[in-house]
Amino acid sequence: MKEYDLVIGLEIHAEIDTKTKAFCFCKNEFGALPNTQVCPICLGLPGTLPILNKKAVEKCIIAGLVFGCDINEETIFERKNYFYPDLSKSYQISQFQKPICKNGGIKLKNGKFVRFNRIHLEEDAGKLIHKDDCDETLIDFNRGGVPLIEMVTEPDLSNSNEVIEFLTNLRRILLYSGVSKCIMQEGGLRFDINLSVKEKNTDNLGVRVEMKNLNSFKAVKKAIEYETNRQIKEIESGNQIIQETRAWNDEDEITYGIREKENVNDYRYFPDPDIVPIKISKHDIESIKKNIPxxxxxxxxxxxxxxxxxxxxxxxxxxxxxxxxxxxxxxxxxxxxxxxxxxxxxxxxxxxxxxxxxxxxxxxxxxxxxxxxxxxxxxxxxxxxxxxxxxxxxxxxxxKNLIKELDLIGDVNKKDIVDLMGHLINENPNIVKSYKDNPEDIINYCIGRIVKSTNGKAKIEYIMPLIKEILKSKIN
Amino acid sequence: MKNNITLEDINYLSELSAIEFNEEEKKELISQVNNIIAMLNECAEVDVSNVSNETFELLSELREDEVKVSLDKDEVLKNAPRKSEGYFVVPKVVDL
Amino acid sequence: MNLENKSVLELLDLLKAKKISAVELTKYYIDRIKKFNYKNAVLEIFDDALLQAEKCDLIINTKKILPKLIGIPVLIKDNILYKGKISSSGSKMLENYVAEYNSTVVQKLLDEGAIILGRTNMDEFAMGGSCENSAYGPCKNAYDDTKVSGGSSGGSAVAVALDMCAFSLGSDTGGSVRQPASFNGIVGLKPTYGRISRYGLCAFASSLDTVGIFTKDVKDNAFLLSILAGDDKLDGTSKKAKVDSYIDYLSDNINGKKIAIIKEVQELVKKTKYYNIYQKVLNYCQNHGAILTEVSIKNYTKVLPVYYTIAPAEGSSNMGRFDGVKYTSNVKDCKNISEIYSKTRSKFLGKEVKRRIMLGNFVLSSEQYSSYYLKAKNISIMLKKEFEKIFMQNDIVFMPTTYGEAFDIGSKTQDPVSMYIEDMFTVTANIVGIPAISIPIGVGENGLPLGLQVLSAELNEKELYCMANFVFLHRGEI
Structure with a gap:
């Protein structure tokens, strides 16, 4: 049996927790009726211009700081051009040449330092809803323009356990710094995985396969395991691994190749002329630092x-x-x-x-x-x-009202117990007779009755010796 | 830099542009675009090695994170050719 | 009362003195538009124009303090959005597109009581310099039906030249206000980039686009810029600088003003029939105390390739949103989304727009990006610095607006490069971001108007208007 190494790199998208979208004044909030949190700007209507949200930039800087990244003094926003129905302008405003943060990383328990290549700010796309019963796709632009940070790691991870540990830490770090709510069920934290398999102790690099849009740790773990096995099987049957993008099917727990257009990768990035390059000063960074929770x-x-x-x-x-x-x-x-x-x-x-x-x-x-x-x-x-x-x-x-109402607190004193025991023995004289033969059951019975009649206030450790004492005295 | 655009280039650009051309249009485009590119190539001789952008905005000057009213509901889908129950509609999208 | 060719300021006096009513004035212009309908300058007269005028009259008759443009009828270019009205950018793609919101300039016009009469013809998506690329047919020159109006804001220029409105708005990305102003004998301003908000101007090339103003004289223009300019929270590239009351600075004195002439421009002009009249203007100014200096910008002529790299690149990206999903025009019965994109765009976009999208995608494509787009951007920064240097020593730069008079309709449509070369003198101000105004200075050998361009430093429209006003007022003596 040959042995294999896994080489894994991640791209993580987290929705930034802001009141408004990245480039317009619309509410950044999940769950509204379709196309009710949209405006001319995020719908990309003719004549509209993006107006960058300071908070979104600041939170991206916070992400950079908590992961130990370097913050670029100058940052620019670029247009990533491609046609897709969830993209209102046919370009996504993203960052390419000068992202807000570069480097940084997270240290794992085993001592490995997983490096970030970059963390940048970009806008989310709208949501497509595919109807099963007809040949239509519906578009909701409420999510369009929501600020995202994209975090790109170096291919430093080698198994699914490392990946899960890395992601667990990443999620919590983002959560505690207030950058993102990281709500995975709402798509607030999503993962792309780049994975290749290579034979141990060889220099041959594996072929990179990209798995897109996973949104739970469970899916990430299963997808890595499935894809690893699939690639090893392919290699061992003498087949070539194809460099491709695959999607994860949550129900069947398999990955499958998705057809992509040939030229789709020429995104024609160029600086968005509507957004002036931003200067981030040392002073800006210091005052942001002060406000990190x-x-x-x-x-x-x-x-x-x-x-x-x-x-x-x-x-x-x-x-x-x-x-x-x-x-x-x-x-x-x-x-x-x-x-x-x-x-x-x-x-x-x-x-x-x-x-x-x-x-x-x-x-x-x-x-x-x-x-x-x-x-x-x-x-x-x-x-x-x-x-x-x-x-x-x-x-x-x-x-406090409830305590009174339910009568849950109060001292139960020796006289109370003596009285209650007297009542019990009067009611049922057999108690004393049976005590000789079966003391434990009788004591428990008495405790139960007394706890009940004192509304639970009687503490067992306090009443037990008293009960014993009373019963003993009755026998004699 | 490029000196000559070919039919292959035109096909590639036509796909990036999401515009179809018939054979005749393509032929015309090749010659026109080549003429234009010849003009653009005049820039090649200029040395720009010491140039850098000096226009910036300060982080502190960016807009505050405050919600303003979104678009009137009736306006959103007014111009959409296909719509249904508050959504824009397109033929089923299969590829990612 | 004879209303012919009255300036905005004259009309405001008449309206405020109640010597004319806004309704009267609006009717006068509507009649003029109808009379010159065959020029194809105006695409639509808005059906509520007279209603707007009636409201203005009510305000004039009841209020003491009046908005600054009360009762003044204006035409706007078809790419400036006015809520509830069609704004088609001269394209079939947006033939039935009804604006969902007001552009900032329209909002300012409305706030100041102007009457928005209608929208004017233009080259599709402002891509062109002759108005022949309009999906609704070319606009003809105000003085000669066989000649182009110029473009892209041809309709707005012809409308002012033939007195179809008190003033009009256009947009200028590479000369689209100044060149048609020159071809039709009127005043056209391209302000400093970012001086007037672009919010609601359908974008062509975002780093170069400006809203411009057509007027009958320089004074009106100065008055209007003070109203329309200013920082806008909806335009991240708008300038925060203070806006002056420009008419307060107009004077008849240019003594000691420093005018720079660019050697490389002179060499180009020398070969043209324009040279004579241009030289006369320079001499006239010199005789009135201006100091002329010749300066050199080695790479001046590169503005043209720089422009034709940057503008199509940004344009190709800006045109992406016209994909048949969100706007009225699309091709029915498409099997899939790719078909909607390609069939809609192929059918509803015009030839020149398609050509520029292709060119833009060429210069932005991953293999070509650094040798074309990036290079052009860097050269534009170099040129900007060159001009900054010139304006440290000088107040004004003079250059022609065009090589000559308006050309024949159809004469350049087959050869894009021949058309592009016409923009040699106008694209400069856009590439550099500085203000430039074209003023009429005489007629050429065909008896058609010629314009002179006055350029000043960024945000220094004050200086520009001073000089332009002087030349404009004395043009008869030149």
Whole structure:
């Protein structure tokens, strides 16, 4: 059996989180009715001109800074000319000769540094909707003109695990720096993979195949594995690999070649005469730096210092809004371990049950902190805490009111227990008789009854010795 | 630099331009475009090695990220030859 | 009242003094347009022109403070968008295209109370110098039906020359305002690049396009530029510089003004029949205190190939959007999207536009880019610097607008290069980005008008108008 090396390079497109599109004043927002977030500019009507969005450039610079790129002092925008129905002007405004950022990269756990070639700013195209039942394609230009960063790596990756680790980090870094929301289901983060297979210990370069437009980590992993196997099979059957572009079919989990026009690659790039070249000064960069939110790596370090485990950190930081919520709760309570526990269980559970809901609206960080502090100070039992939590989520009522309403807090003293046990024994004198033969069952039975009749307030560790004492005294 | 445009070049450019020409038009184009290119080639002798662009805009002068009203809904598809339920329509696109 | 050939400023006085009404004036111009219909200068009279005029009269009769152009009827070139009106850029491609929005210049006209009478004929997508490339037939010269009007803004020039409007707007990418102004004996300005917003001007070559103004005299022109110029948030290339009230600076004194003459231009002019009259103008100015200096720009003649590289390149890209998907014209029953593109573009674009798209794609194609487009861009930067140097020592540059009078219709249509060469003196201001104005200075041997170009430094329209006004007012004595 021959052995093979994989050579993988990536092109990643991330939608930049801005209020408006890259070159016009339209809302940059997902999910509106078709062609309702369009204007003469992004529709490319005659006579319209692109007006570059400062925020989009600044966020591209932030991306460059968080990945350790060099920021070009001068940057220019170019037109990439080709005909396609999702492209309103028949050219895409992109960057070619002088992108905003060059170099930089991400270090993997195994020590490998994956280099970026460049990060540039460009506009997204509209969306094509292919109808199955007829011979038509529909065009929605709402996405047309949305700002994107395109990140191009060098072919430094060698297997799908590295790719996934790289992309996981990349996504989180972008997310925490506020550059992109990276919502993959909405196409907010998309991947092109360049992959070639070459025989180990030879100098023969493989033939590069490009896979376009993957939009989940799962698809990336599967596509790499499928394509690797396919290429090895081809090589071993003595066939030539064709340099081509392939698409990924998510249902059948296969890649397939897509026909491209011969001349389609001559994009006739030239500087867009409608956009004056931009000067980015050291001062610009310094003031942008000041406004970068806490980076992903800084957040990890802070959580480590708190004493969270790697697993907890990994889980909590996967989505920024969860980590942000965690930080909010931390503002009201210092019991970080207990908070982390609640985050990992209850909070993660409700974000899965109710995606796209603002957790803070379901339960304010202050309320959660309050509950947690009650647990730690043993005023509230864990069981009652869960009941309280559920009730807040379901009713939206205020935490303190609910505690009163449900009577979840209060001291249960020795006299209360003596009285309750007296009641129990009166009701059922057999308890005392059976205790001799079967003490454990009887104690558990009594605990259950007393917890219930005290509305859960009675703490087991407190009432157990009392119950034993009372039962023992009755026998004698 | 090029001195002579051929039929092959014309076919290539015609595809890039998304314009069809018949044989006669192509013949005429070859001779006309060649005449024009001969004129354009006068630039070849000029030395531009020390030239660089000096027109710039400062980053701080770019437009702020503020939403303004989009196009009136009725206007969007007004001129479209084929439309349906708020969409522009084209024949089914198969290739990527 | 005799309204013939009144200037904008004269008409404003009459309107404000209520000696004429806006309706009266509008009717007068509509009659003139109809009378000269055969020239093919005006493509459409907007059906609400008289309604606009009535509104103006109401304002004049009720308001004390009046907008600056109240009641003044104007014609606009067919590539300047006016919301709700067809704007076809002289092309079959946009035959039924109704503008969805107002261009910045139209908005300014409307805000100042002007009456937009209609739209004028032009070379398709402003690609041409004779108005023979209009999909709606050529526009004829104001003085001779066998001669071209010039172009591309031929219709707008003829309309002012034959008094079909108080003034008109055109666009100038390589001489499209100045050359027809010269051929029809009127005043035509191409301002500094970015001086007047391009928003809503259907683009030909974005780095060269300007909106220009046709008037009957220099004073009107200066007055109008002050109204139409200015920074625009919708045009990223518009200039932020202050706009002056240019008419306040017009004087009859050119004593001590420094005029530069370019040696390489002189050599070209010497061979023409234009030389005599041109020389007389120079002498006249010298006799009135101007200081003439000859300067040299070694690569001057390269402006023409530079222009015919940059303009088609940008044009080919700008024409891409006309693909049959978003605008009215397309070929029905196409099997696939590629067919829609190629059949629509082949059917609805004219010969010259197709030729320039092909040429543009040639100079931009990956193999040719650096030897053509990039080179031309660099030469244009060189030329810009040369002119900056000249304007450090001089106030004004003089040159002819054209080689001669208007030529015969059909005489140059078969040979594109012969047509392109006509632009030798006008493309310079576009390549360099500086303002230039063409003013009538006399007639040639065929009895047709000839124009002189006055050029000044970037954003220095003040100086340009001063000199142009002097020559214009004294043209009878030359």
């Amino acid at each position: 806490e980076t992903y790596f800084d957040r990890i370090i802070r959580y480590k210092r708190l004493g969270l485990s790697d697993y907890e950190i990994d889980t909590l930081t996967d989505e920024k809004f969860i980590a942000d919520y965690f930080d909010e709760v931390l503002k009201y309570s210092s019991n970080y371990k207990e908070i982390a526990n609640w985050m990992m269980t209850e909070i993660l559970r409700i974000t899965k049950e109710m995606p796209n809901t603002d957790i803070a609206k379901l339960i304010s960080p202050e309320s959660l902190a309050y509950i947690i502090d009650l647990i730690i100070t043993k005023q509230l039992t864990r069981n009652n805490a869960k009941i309280l939590f559920e009730q807040i989520i379901n009713t939206g009522k205020e935490v």
